[in-house]
Amino acid sequence: MIRPDRLSLILFVTLLLAGPSAWSYPVQYTLEGYVIQGPGIDDSAGFLSDMGITVGSRVSYSVVIDLDARGTMLMNDGTVIERTDSYGRGTFYAHYAGGSTITSNNYLSSYNGITENNYGGNKWLTSTFSERWLSVSSGNNYLSFYDMLLQPDALGEWSASSARAFGAGTMRNTIFDEFGNSSKFYFSAQITNAETVPVPEPSTFAFLGAGLAGIILLRRKKKI
Structure with a gap:
């Protein structure tokens, strides 16, 4: 005995x-870049003029990504919905942790009943013709990446300080007011830091x- x-x-x-x-280890990425003309800048909601954002302005964002978790949407009533893409495929978790355009005015409210969007699509690159994207928001501040150039490596991470570490055909930040008007701009950015975020x-x-x-x-x- x-x-x-x-x-x-x-x-x-x-x-x-x-x-x-x-233990699971999501990764927090810091992206830094600048505002570009892109298809144009729309400031219908007036947020950009309030923050002094124009073409050439420096911007930075923090995004937490966990490829082992499912993407979610958090509604105003606290309901959490697992997100799938338009083809019914699963998504991975991606959270907007902070950025240059987050202020008290546009962080506490939400647009269209959604408090947070936390998802990205197409975890692994299986063909050259495939949609790869991130859609993350905090309050009514919506950050989106479309046609991403690279997928994560075998460890589920992107590299910092690489010329194409986190490139995307389109990087866009859209901020909605309570009436549905938006301030929108396009930007170019690269990862400048990547660190694990331990979560039990x-x-x-x-x-x-x-x-x-x-x-x-x-x-x-x-x-x-």
Whole structure:
């Protein structure tokens, strides 16, 4: 029969071994670039003039991407909807963490009943004719990338400081007001930093809870 103190040690070692394997690591990318003329700049909502954004203005964005999670939409009522593309295919999770155009005026409200869009399409590149995109928003500040030039590498990441690390045919930032008017501009940017963002998965807490419960029970029995 295993002594209680030895069983406690076994449980502790099990937790140490199981913990790291149960962690998922999304990656936060910082993109920096500048506003371009593109198809043109639309400032119907007046946000760009308020922030002094014109052609040539420097912009930066932070986007958290987890290729192992499904893309979602968060509604105003708190409902979370898993997002699929127009062909019914799955998406991956991509969250707009912050950017040059985020202000209190356009961060707290939302447009069309959606608080956040957190998704990207076509996780792996399987052909040269394939749609690759990201659509992320916080409040009514909507960031979109279309016709991305590269897919993640074998580790599920893009490289920082590469000329085509995160290139896309179209990079666009659209900000809606409460009436549906928009301020829209196009920009060009590249990744300047990439770092992992550790997030504990539910299984980690399950292992931890079971281990602690076992140790407590063993100590109680030992006292009796």
